[in-house]
Amino acid sequence: MNNVIDTTRPAELNRDSITHLVTQFYNDVRADPLLGPTFEAVLGNRWASHLPRMVAFWSTVMLGSRSFSGNVFVKHMAVPGVTALHFERWLQLWALHTTTMFDGAQARHLQKVASDIARNLYRGYFGNAAGFDVIAPEMRHGGR
Numbered sequence: 001m002n003n004v005i006d007t008t009r010p011a012e013l014n015r016d017s018i019t020h021l022v023t024q025f026y027n028d029v030r031a032d033p034l035l036g037p038t039f040e041a042v043l044g045n046r047w048a049s050h051l052p053r054m055v056a057f058w059s060t061v062m063l064g065s066r067s068f069s070g071n072v073f074v075k076h077m078a079v080p081g082v083t084a085l086h087f088e089r090w091l092q093l094w095a096l097h098t099t100t101m102f103d104g105a106q107a108r109h110l111q112k113v114a115s116d117i118a119r120n121l122y123r124g125y126f127g128n129a130a131g132f133d134v135i136a137p138e139m140r141h142g143g144r
Contacts, residue, residue, distance in 0.1 A: 010103040013110075015065070017101065018058045021110075023051060025097045034089050042079055061113055076121050084126070087118055088135040 011017035029035045030047070043050050056068040076082075094114050098107040122132040 010106070011101045013062060013102065013106050015055075015059050015063065018062060019055045021097055021101055022055045022058055024101075025093060026051060026054065028093055028097070029090070032089060032093065034085060035093075038079065038081060038086060041081075061117075062110065072117070073120065073124060077124050082125055084122070084131050084135060087122055087132065091115065091118060091135065 011020065026039075026047075029039055053068065053070070056065070057070075057072065059065040060068040091111075091114065095107075095111055098110040098114075101107070102110065119129050119132050122135075123129050
């Protein structure tokens, strides 16, 4: 990973901390050998416009800001080549960043929400969530 995360004090969950989380997290996603190529193939040179949309999404989900509109499911279903390993790695990185930035309860809440969203996307890709139940616990342990 490329980024150093300040661990001197847990962040308060607000728009600024979500912006920091999303920015740092997706910097690592882009650098990841599995996730990076998939995201780059879809976003290419549109990262600068897409990151604020992801901040708006997570602000809407976590803070109720209603700053995001769009159909996340449909957009993700159009991404080719996604495997169960992509879900596992994404959840591992999310767990790492949320655990590092936020206190235990906030981190767990962010992880639960991400896991629930990922489960729905997983069902969309693979027709059921049977394999997801193996992947999701990895998030709680920061991976293997």
